[in-house]
Amino acid sequence: MSTKLTALLCSAAIAVAATGVASAEDWYPYSVESWDPPFDMASPRSSLDYTPLEAASQPWEICVSFPHMKDAYWLGVNYGVSEEAKRLGVKMQLVEAGGYTELNTQISQIEDCVAAGADAVVIGAISFDGLNNIVSEVRGRDIPVIDVINGMSSPELSAKSLVSFGEMGAKAGAFLAEQHPEGSDAVKAAWFPGPAGAGWVEAGNTGFTGAIEGSAIELVETKYGDTGKEAQAKLVEDTLEAHPDLNYIVGTAVTAEAAVPILRARGLTDQIKIVSYYYTPGVDQGIRRGQILAAPTDSTVIQGRIAIDQAVRILEGEDYEKHVGPALYVVTQDSHADFDPSSTLAPDGFRPVFRVE
Template identity: 25%
Template structure:
């Protein structure tokens, strides 16, 4: 039996206002005045920390420095002696990782936070070593984008032993919230996949032979995006059949080669669900090379919302794309401020994602809403 997912609650207006205030580490009057406006305007993928929040976990009080792992030192993030470490999992040649890194870096700079950072380039062993190195260099708190969910045990254990709080973003890690890490901030990956299944059903009239390009094994993103899609198809679309499923490792080159293999083995494929845009772009190349027209002969839906993929949505090559918001900077630092304050941070915070279709893709591109 699959573990039950934690319940979430939508933020109330007072909670949104509080999050806006927390986002302004200096606590200025101008920031306080922005709270009512943010509450009224709702959530966007590019706005303040409060506007980014869709929901938070509903179980228990928020995690604070007093309750985390038996208690850790109070920190002023803007104190020059306080070093915040940021561990990025993959190369910034990936648009998601580039935007995510820029968001963390720019927010730290705007707030006067001293930040050191490392990039593991998809090597979980290197990420462990780099986190340990940042600890040795004096990092007092860590923001970590994990390479996978299970592989960071050594680094997390060292951080815990030295009472260094760890905030995880975009992928979860194995452990217990408010004991092994502060919280997880990321997208509703299962929900993304359900939307993608609905999109593909609309594109195909709910009758399709579907190929799934799944992500890298061993992390919660792949698990949730696979389960969410398959569960939705099973529950709602009996005439949609998954005829092939194979990992493309979230990589364009792997996505292309795997798609080519699946087309050879299953020439009747009429639809593709790609668990990220890089694999979708690789699938387009393979479909074209096979003499078929992507968007016409084979419908494609994807997840991420990168610029090239959204351009393909506007052009009709990809039917729809569900954004994975990489702009974690405001929300990450507001969560750390809440952690070191009195309100605390929930164990799970869901960030706002957009949904790109032919009806809005060009407008989103023109308005600079796409990374």
């Protein structure tokens, strides 16, 4: 995925993003980027204000498939898809596979959804390539398939609502590289990109490693693993044992959240700093409290909302954007006061919604 765009100044990017933030009932228009030709993150892109339909013409049945619901990142996407289904007046069934090792479960759940009468399918993919056969089968029945958040390689997809995780990783890497440019004192970083084989993880890895190339950052460890908190905590513990002179932990939001109490317990909060390459409530809290340095946000809630709107537009024969995603920007301890979380985080107290009638 492309990391060619010049990073926007943080303050300017926040101002751009803020123009798209509105109440849950009136979240649009929202500033997004559109790729053309679609489905290639290296394609040229243009900026536009995304405006969804006011309402669906009938209560379509939308099936939504997620890798898991283990962390608040996917809770934010869940909030987006469920609220947009309610706003548009369509039905939604959410299924979650239980983790990034459960590709066969995700495939079976999608098959069951379609057999139960789904009019469209929205997929947060476990694997970049592993769902292509089921996508082909579903599309063969003239059912739209929307790729949300993670990315799939199938050319038969109907639309994509996602950003470049390559650029997410690159923004995290660029943030560090700016702190430690070539010629400054060397620092050691450990990198935790997420579960091996997932499209977003491979892209994020490429973006991060490319962004720190030529800087004073020495990447001493790369550890892949599921984004459950226990799994990431174990990876962090193992890395600290192997590299007592570490300076940075960089990785998934779950990694960052897990690392905070571990570093505190070991008395390492002054020595080792934390950066996440995507945004969750725990990361937001960590930045606010000075425990996490920074994280880029991909406006997770908005990606979920747009995916539902794309599905309804296709079903109703309306014009639709084939490949869009919110503009990215980095939230730091300095800029946090200007960050409006309503595009990215589910509200406090929100519980997972698996069915909208």
